[in-house]
Amino acid sequence: MNLGERFPQGVVRDERPGYSGWIVDSSLLPNVAQTLRREEGFDYLSSVTGVDYLPEDLFETVYHVYRTGGGPGEIIKVRTPRGRPVLPSLTSIYPGAEFQEREIWDLFGIQFDGHPDLRRILLWEGFSGHPLRKDWREPMYEEETKPFGARWPEGRRNGPPDRAFTRPADALAPGGWEADDDRALYAALENEAGGRPEALQTEFLMVNLGPQHPSTHGVFRVAALLDGETVVNLKPVMGYLHRCHEKIGERNTFPGNIPFTDRLDYLTSLSNNFGYVLAVETLMGIRPPERAEYLRVILAELTRIVSHLWSIGFLLNDLGAFFTPALYAIEERELVVDIFEAVTGSRMMCNFFRFGGLARDIDAGTVEAIRALVEERLPGKVDQLDAYLTGNEIVQARCAGVGILPREKALAYSAAGPVLRASGVPYDVRKAEPYSVYDRFEWDVACRGGCDVYDRYLVRMDEIRQSIRIIRQALRALPAGPVQTGKPQFQPRVPPGEAYGRVEGPKGELGFYVVSTGRPNPWRYHVRAPSFINLTGMAEMCRGGKVADVVAVLGSIDIILGETDR
């Protein structure tokens, strides 16, 4: 649709070479967003992120919106001067922007007017500066971009005396900052809860689940405000594992980022590779050969099986069935991981996709091993897991009707993957905007309408079966031929422009927004992390439930902290 005609003043087409979408005046942003959502049916806000265009002295905030019915999306961009970056918040129109806007505030220092709780989200509250600004430098700063000159040809291991090891005096202990013992967090929780309980003379109770707790799947904290055992309000607190992945990504060369994507969701490294190479291949305008496309699909679907098996096993762990179901699931995972090891050389950090193909071909023996696994072993084992868990009364009692996220709320909060599909929205990027060769296979989107923890579990179960179906077809149709377009390049030329590569990862829609300026390093590298954005709706799922259900809800969202915290 033509936003420029709809809003003749203040909306212009983005005509920079390699770019697309609309540049919207910041005052018009809420109107444009309202129009897109209410009138044009762009009901799903996929990603919000910032870009620091330091040479032009402006910040650009980029919104990607899609229709859950499928089809291409719209990109809108809003500019704001670097000196005084303030934008209207979109949380009232797309509540899914809540955490993403907080992230932009945290990493870029762009303020969002009207945001209900604009605090830092990934970094600690005493951190000085906003690291994704191009003029921010880390304490061990060496050079703006890799490769670093000190490595070759002089190999200066200790560095010359003038090497810029500048650590800002207040980088780790900013002057004048005092720990506020999370007062801002607790105040926000109580404000949103709207006063104290009235019926009895009781007080709300603040309980922190985590950060050191086995049920939080890593170093993750849930600050919950309780009325007795009932959850009144809740906020996830994250960032304990934050390593500024995106800043590292901007220092890295384009291929150098592929092994770093492995470390996002470390259970699904091949899916992560997939999203990133899709984004960069769009920029480069290349496509991999047929064989590579099929192998990519096979490997990505095996990854989905592994991730869902793990998730189902650990959901049961969270419910108290300590490690028996998890170990049954891990047994199958082990067989798949052995295949990954034989194919890619590593069990988890696969680093196998390349721009325009794959690192190397896979041999006939491995293809046969995959075939035997999906034909002979996995279906029976999934059925066994199903028989073991689905009808179990304890699983039903703990999961059914717990952690309700109604359809509209799931959409509004930009939930993705099994969380969204268990709320009755049949939205799957593989069908909505098919990438690679997914349009050639016959399979169904797993979707259920229960909106609860139990249906999220069932959707994962269904998806394992659908993945097996896809792999069988892909193996049957697997063509011969090369697996790489052209020669593998260690410094590919990536033309200037922007690209948003998104794939349906096991946890949900995984997007990579990459901006290139034609240099060997990306100017901007952003990850739309499903584990992170799915947490936006967590408070909604838990409110009114019991505190013990928080653990079940968290298990059903299936977060991986490597991806949540990045």
Place this chain on the structure above:
Amino acid sequence: MFGLGILKGLGITLRHFVESYWEDLRGWGRRYFTPEGIARRRSRDTRGIFTIQYPEEKLPVPEAFRVIPFLVYADEADGTRKLRCTACGICARVCPPQCIWIVRASDSATGKPVAHPAEFAVDIDRCMNCGYCAEYCPFDAIRMDREYELASRNRSGHVYNLEKLLKPAAYHAAIHPAAFAREEAERAQRQARRTGDA
């Protein structure tokens, strides 16, 4: 019926429990600490206990398995080591965590750089085992090792120097037989083309 799901679940657990003993009895003396026992436990019709009792038992690793890089040299007839590395620096530039340092040698008389590394260092604590250095090396000079028990009490020992990185081509051939055969074939082909051109 209420409780049926639980009974079914308990039945499956019981079957796994009995199976693990049954399999152990069936494979008495052969199931643990033997290569065929390990192969059986990780095969796709594994039943019973499938775990490997590390460190007494170790999983065999596939050829593609990669941990940290090593440098390949060939033994010359006169007993000297001929490095394949030409200090071109591609590995140092492609390395994502930048853990490779190379000092290019220069001719002592003229001062001009020569195709040979004077020093070569890999910080294995920074290495992320991605395998790019081996993948993009145009001279097949750097390959990925499979030794994974690298922990030590001494951090400074984790910066591998040239001496520690060098391994003979025979070692590479032993751990990567298929890749080695392919590389040798390609090398022979290139050689043939060059002599054909000449």
